[in-house]
Amino acid sequence: MRNRFSKRHLVIFEKSDQIDSLINNLLNDINRYDISLILKDPITQEWKKQYEKKKVAVYVFDIEKANKKDISSLFRNLNLNRASHIIFGAESDLENYSNFQNTVKYLKPEVETNVYINCLSGSIPEYIEKYLSSAKVKEPGLSKLDIISYNLLELTTRKLLSDLNNPEGLLKFNFKRLRELSKTETEYTVNKIDEEIGRVHFLILGANELIAPLLKFAANNTTISLSQKTKFTIMDEDAEKFIEKYIFDNEEILGALEIEAVSVNLKSKMLSRKLSEMTDNRPTAIFFMNENTILNLETLAVVDRYFYHEPKALRNTSGIDLESLLPSGHEELRVFGSIEEIMNESVMLRSNLDVKAKRFNNSYNDISDSLGLGRGSVWYELSQTKKDSSRASADHAAIKEAIIRNLYPGKTDAELSDIITGKLKEFKKIEEKYGQDKEGFKLAFSEFLTENPILDYMSRLEHKRWNNSYYAMNFRYGNKRDEAEKTHPCLIDDWEVIMNESFENCQPVYDLMATFALFKEE
Secondary structure, three states: OOOOOOOEEEEEEOOOOHHHHHHHHHHHOOOEEEEEEEOOOOOHHHHHHHHHHOEEEEEEEEOOOOOOHHHHHHHHHOOOOHEEEEEEEEHHHHHHHHHHHHHHHOOOOOOOOEEEOOOOOOOOHHHHHHHHHHHHHHHHHHHHEEEEEEEEEHHHHHHHHHOOOOOOOHHHHHHHHHHHHHHOOOOOOOHHHHHHHOOOOOEOOOOOOOOOHHHHHHHHHHHOOOOEEEEEEEEOOOOHHHHHHHHHOOOOHOEEEEEEEEOOOOOOOOHHEEEEEEEEOOOEEEOOOOOOOOHHHHHHHOOOOOOOOOEEEEEEEOOOOOOOOOOOOOOOOOEEEOHOOOOOOOOOOOOOHHHHHHHHHHHOOOOHHOOOOOOOOHHHHHHHHHHHHHHHHHHHHHHHHHHHHHHHHOOOOOHHHHHHHHHHHHHHHHHHHOOOOOOHHHHHHHHHHHOOOHHHHHHHHHHHHHHHHHOOOEEEEEEOEEEEOOOOOOOOHHHHHHHHOOHHHHHOHHHHHHHHOOOOOO
16 A cells, blocks of 8 residues: 655655754654655664654665666655655765666656755766756656755855845845945935945855855855955965866856955964955955864964954864854854754755745746736746746845845835835836837836836846856856857846847846845745
8 A cells, every 4th residue: 555645755865964964854843744765775773763763764775776666666655756855865976866867767746846966066967957858758747856956065055155134144244334324315326325235255264165156156145236246355275276276167157256366374374464464355254164173263263353343154064062162252153064054944955945936936927927028937847047047036035135124224024015016016007008119118117217226226236146146157148048058148247238239138127027026925
């Protein structure tokens, strides 16, 4: 008889320390999951008892060596075609790819399913997308699979940047300047907002494997200024060689970020000299990124002499509580790096982000349809690139909302939602008035933004953020939209070009829609 599972059924292929941490966190969550674990090799009685105690169903099954009949029988027993989540969590990229292939051969999904594949290689996701694209021809239901590649490094940086919208978080000084602006200005301008919000400048101590995912996420999530790129100053003994190699492989990222590498031994007196030279260009926040926790603590003591009040994040992979070792009165310091804080529903499964991304996609479609621009694709019909783009937009929504809150101090989110809804109604009247008169609509759209400088700023910001997210995926400007060649004709940094000669092709109305979709109830 087939097992009965809830709608929150998570099937995991292979175990690791990361997977064990995820299982523990999910079973301690209020919204529990039904969890099934499929292992190629037998486990000890001790492990078996632990899983049984946690009510985790364990199946010892080598999918690579099994025959079609046995695989089909297992999948029926698991009700795998209705699983909400499938995770390929082995430590080997190739093993996960093999398990993915052998699973997909027999899948006929009946519901939308998130599939997570642990991989460090940048090539594996491309192989997976090609394989899945071919398999969909035979089984169209595979379109319901939402493929998400992950690894510990990306999850760590995602968690690290998760509080950017917090008034007391990593961007607190930028948001503070906006609040001060709201006290002195009765009428905003785009230039004034941009001038006051200032630039984001992160100081990184330690050049290592966390840099690449940090830069990728920051390119999207720290976009707050129109005129200035987020700057990274990266210090370590071989920082210049490290960054030179990174940029060689990721040249397009320079469209989104300014990166300065400073080669200096973090244990030498030269570090103090380099830090003293930065006092006129103070960092927004400081990250201590070395895997060596003791070195991070030693570097913190030096940095504090020059930048005590700046928000800081210190990497701790030791598993030891650092509370007694940290300087007292250091409210600005966050510790990150433990597996437990990332292998959970919000970071690893990123349930909230996916809900927001799908809701954003629906909002875009609804608004686009209501404005006569045509209805876009539903979520499972989107390409992987467009899904990633929607997630990036949803990720940045919290930053946009934080900017608007600081420009309207004292307003509740419900009141801000009413303000935005009112502006949307005004905009719909413009669309209704001009209909097929494209030139008239173009002029009216421009006037609408001019009369609403906050919406103007947010529209420009969304276009810059979109550009930055595509730069982070190594896209470049090209006359043709081509995801394989990674080119796009709207990767144009000059907003005036977007609003004029590229208006028809790039439709900046979509940039405005990102603001109209804010402050929606969960």
